[in-house]
Amino acid sequence: EIELTQSPATLSLSPGETATLSCRASQSVGGYLAWYQQKPGQAPRLVIYDASKRATGVPPRFGGSGSGTDFTLTISYLEPEDFAVYYCQQRYDWPPITFGQGTRLEIK
């Protein structure tokens, strides 16, 4: 089973700043990694897939990068609606499909 470790657990930033979230896999997942955004009381929403492709309707301030075992989600010029929990997920070797434990992006 591929384990995904996200860091930091919580990230406190102000609107307008840039957020950098990390996801590390226990073994290579190639480029088969996605990021999901979850706001309180809502279902997760796909933000990035195939490590760097933005999902439909996702603004260009969201960017994904990485391959192999190390991945980054970068959110530039944070807007108030960007503060949420972000999960990474791998699709390289499954079952099981696995998720990271999440990074909470909170307003400073």
Place this chain on the structure above:
Amino acid sequence: QITLKESGPTLVKPMETLTLTCNFSGFSLATGGVGVGWIRQSPGKALEWLALIYWDNDKRYSPSLKSRLTITKDTSKNQVVLTMTYMEPVDTGTYYCVRDSLASNWYYNWFDPWGQGTLVTVS
């Protein structure tokens, strides 16, 4: 517009069987490469993938829960059903239905979109 909606009991007793239904619209499970799956989230915890079913009736399960899960589809009704046997309090959480799509090879699909989720309490 693609939508998925989960339905089922909000409360089940320990040892009972949970049956959840996902009704979807805006796509067809008869389309090659498309699947529908289930993911759950315990209160305040991370996401856990449970099961997937594909257009050709191929089924995949989480190895840790495989003995307790069954996923089926009714393509004509745009419906997917998940059953989970021997429910325990640790199975309490929100259960999400998702479309599995976006890739040219179904093995590398992604979950998009998600249903609103249904909260199931085991007590």
